[in-house]
Amino acid sequence: MAAGSLLYLDNVSVSFDGFRAINKLSMIIKPGEMRAIIGPNGAGKTTMMDIITGKTRPDEGDVIYQGKVDLTKHDEAAIANMGIGRKFQKPTVFESHSVYDNLLLALKQDRRVFPMLFRLPSKDEQTRIDELLALTRLGDLRETVAGSLSHGQKQWLEIGMLLAQDPQLLLIDEPAAGMTDAETEETAKLLKDIAQTHSVVVVEHDMDFIRSLGVRVTVLHEGSVLAEGSLDQVSANQRVVEVYLGR
Numbered sequence: 562m563a564a565g566s567l568l569y570l571d572n573v574s575v576s577f578d579g580f581r582a583i584n585k586l587s588m589i590i591k592p593g594e595m596r597a598i599i600g601p602n603g604a605g606k607t608t609m610m611d612i613i614t615g616k617t618r619p620d621e622g623d624v625i626y627q628g629k630v631d632l633t634k635h636d637e638a639a640i641a642n643m644g645i646g647r648k649f650q651k652p653t654v655f656e657s658h659s660v661y662d663n664l665l666l667a668l669k670q671d672r673r674v675f676p677m678l679f680r681l682p683s684k685d686e687q688t689r690i691d692e693l694l695a696l697t698r699l700g701d702l703r704e705t706v707a708g709s710l711s712h713g714q715k716q717w718l719e720i721g722m723l724l725a726q727d728p729q730l731l732l733i734d735e736p737a738a739g740m741t742d743a744e745t746e747e748t749a750k751l752l753k754d755i756a757q758t759h760s761v762v763v764v765e766h767d768m769d770f771i772r773s774l775g776v777r778v779t780v781l782h783e784g785s786v787l788a789e790g791s792l793d794q795v796s797a798n799q800r801v802v803e804v805y806l807g808r
């Protein structure tokens with residue numbers, strides 16, 4: 562089953578105080594795929610991301626990365642080093658630094674902030690930052706202090722900072738939350754651009770946004786996969802409708 566997959570969750574369960582937040586969850590993400598994860602509040606979306614990134618250890622099951630590594634045996638730092646980047650809902654950029662410096666710092670996160678800023682970036686680093694500025698739609702704002710960016714622009718900058726570390730798989734939590742309609746539309750385009758060269762798992766509640774991504778959707782409910790398919794297919798699924806309407 563794991564052969565040919567980038568990420569394979571196999572029968573994963575975790576309980577908190579006797580409550581099964583994730584219940585025999587199995588899912589496969591293929592290399593290069595972008596997948597959207599939806600599901601009502603408490604469905605287990607965040608807990609699933611926590612398990613993939615090593616923040617939460619499951620009681621049962623394996624999480625196989627690249628067909629060979631069981632992520633449940635590794636900690637958060639090791640998993641990040643293996644090329645799995647996570648973007649939380651709230652942007653955490655360095656507010657008093659410029660967009661450019663945020664990206665420069667992110668290129669080598671293990672270096673101390675100040676030495677990094679006082680050292681001139683190499684030609685390769687400059688080229689990489691220019692690429693990231695173009696990708697994240699922040700080219701005209703390179704010298705702008707991150708604290709004065711809009712919410713949407715901060716999200717894009719943080720996505721750029723994640724990409725600076727060259728992940729293979731990006732996990733993105735509710736990128737469109739709090740964005741204007743125009744920013745949401747641009748974010749869908751940005752994720753599609755990123756998905757050309759990365760695998761992406763995106764958790765989102767905004768159905769218009771999911772529709773514009775045009776990718777396969779997994780519906781989680783009570784810690785398991787309730788349905789999987791195109792947004793049209795899962796929206797037409799009676800059980801999905803019942804879960805969303807709370808019947």
Ligand SMILES: Nc1ncnc2c1ncn2[C@@H]1O[C@H](COP(=O)(O)OP(=O)(O)OP(=O)(O)O)[C@@H](O)[C@H]1O
Binds near residue numbers: 577578602606
């Ligand atoms: N550390 C924890 N301790 C106890 N219960 C937890 C813990 N983490 C999650 N849960 C519970 O597990 C269930 C799944 O939560 P989770 O946050 O993964 O859902 P979600 O799908 O991300 O929901 P939302 O859309 O509201 O963010 C919830 O009932 C939650 O209360």
